[in-house]
Amino acid sequence: MHCYDVLGLTIQAGLPVPGLEALSSPFCENQVQVDEGNVPASLEQAEKVRPLYEVSGDQVLVEVPGIGRLLITEGKRIVFERAPTGPDAPIFAHLLGTGLATIHHQRGNVVLHGGSLCRAGHAYLICGRSGAGKSTTLAHLLANGGETLGDDVTVVGDAPEFMIPAGPRVTKLADDVLVGLPDFQTMKTEMRCSKGKRVLPTEHLFAATPYPLSGVIVLEQRGVTQVSLERVPVSEAIALLWAHSFRKRFIARAKLPGLLIKWTALAHAVPVWRIARPAAHDTVAEVVAKAEDAIAKIADERRRRGSVG
Structure with missing residues (x-):
């Protein structure tokens, strides 16, 4: 497990995140769990449905064409799925930008x-x-x-x-x-x-x-x-x-x-x-x-x- 500190959050990830310096301690407070896995194509009972994103309460689904998809949940977890032929670096850039900003939105932060x-x-x-x-x-x-x-x-x-x-x-x-x-x-x-x-x-x-x-x-x-x-x-x-x-x-x-x-x-x-x-x-x-x-x-x-x- 890898731990990182960025934007006032501690990320606990199951794989290395490029561009961030890993923390020496494996114990994370105020943590956000980041995993690579399967991301659904849509959300149930979404309050906003747009071509590249959906919002449903404390869930946000984001699609980045040619790069992959992110599912951000309850201010605690991000699951990302890379596009079959997409490059690696941009998906992490979106994770650190859009993903973590959305985590803060879900926690009620500016x-x-x-x-x-x-x-x-x-x-x-x-x-x-x-x-x-x-x-x-x-x-x-x-x-x-x-x-x-x-x-x-x-x-x-x-x-x-x-x-x-x-x-x-x-x-x-x-x-x-x-x-x-x-x-x-x-x-x-x-x-x-x-x-x-x-x-x-x-x-x-x-x-x-x-x-x-x-x-x-x-x-x-x-x-x-x-x-x-x-x-x-x-x-x-x-x-x-x-x-x-x-x-x-x-x-x-x-x-x-x-x-x-x-x-x-x-x-x-x-x-x-x-x-x-x-x-x-x-x-x-x-x-x-x-x-x-x-x-x-x-x-x-x-x-x-x-x-x-």
């Missing part, structure tokens, strides 16, 4: 679609929809200084600390993005994801411990002519946290009231900023500058609150 930047003992999330530029922005911010606790999938702990545990130690970047990131160009490509991006190891950039969340920056592509930065009011921030939850379509209806309470607490305690950028041309430098501006404003607000307290 999971956001974004990566973390850690500076001076605090974490900042860069969130956005696929293609918004969050991984690119995070890579440039890391090049300016700092560490990370993961890219793409971020679990947020409960109030009052809102601690961020470490995720898989990789990032995904497109070839054209690497041109402006010489440090990332030298990293060995582990594989390519389904969208053609390079999957790159980031162990050397990882923070040694979890950090409390201090702010959220949401990237959006809009019909604007220039990059803008604005503080989002709490009422809208709650909606943004829901909108940028990772794999939110896999959340069962019964879990939504509890998650709404957590999104609301997070929106009241942690500032949310939005960067809007035009989609028609390259604005990476401007977006990174606005992100640095937002981080500085969040840090200044935190210091002022501390001095008042």
Whole structure:
């Protein structure tokens, strides 16, 4: 049996999981059991049925075409079945991303679609929809200084600390993005994801411990002519946290009231900023500058609150 610690969970697996460092102790707490086996083609009495996934209470069935299927159950177990001719590496990537995010959903935890930047003992999330530029922005911010606790999938702990545990130690970047990131160009490509991006190891950039969340920056592509930065009011921030939850379509209806309470607490305690950028041309430098501006404003607000307290 193999044990691993990732995204605040301890995985107990009957086979090695690539990309994770095994724990020395065979005894796992807060564990998730991962097994390879037969996965059903459908779920009974599903509340959501879509072409590539089904949700039935505390069960989620996911199909990844050409890769395999995952069955995630009760926040405790993942069973995966590889496609007959599918490659091995991608099924584990989906297990560590979609699979573990769904485990957290089933446990009623907040999971956001974004990566973390850690500076001076605090974490900042860069969130956005696929293609918004969050991984690119995070890579440039890391090049300016700092560490990370993961890219793409971020679990947020409960109030009052809102601690961020470490995720898989990789990032995904497109070839054209690497041109402006010489440090990332030298990293060995582990594989390519389904969208053609390079999957790159980031162990050397990882923070040694979890950090409390201090702010959220949401990237959006809009019909604007220039990059803008604005503080989002709490009422809208709650909606943004829901909108940028990772794999939110896999959340069962019964879990939504509890998650709404957590999104609301997070929106009241942690500032949310939005960067809007035009989609028609390259604005990476401007977006990174606005992100640095937002981080500085969040840090200044935190210091002022501390001095008042």
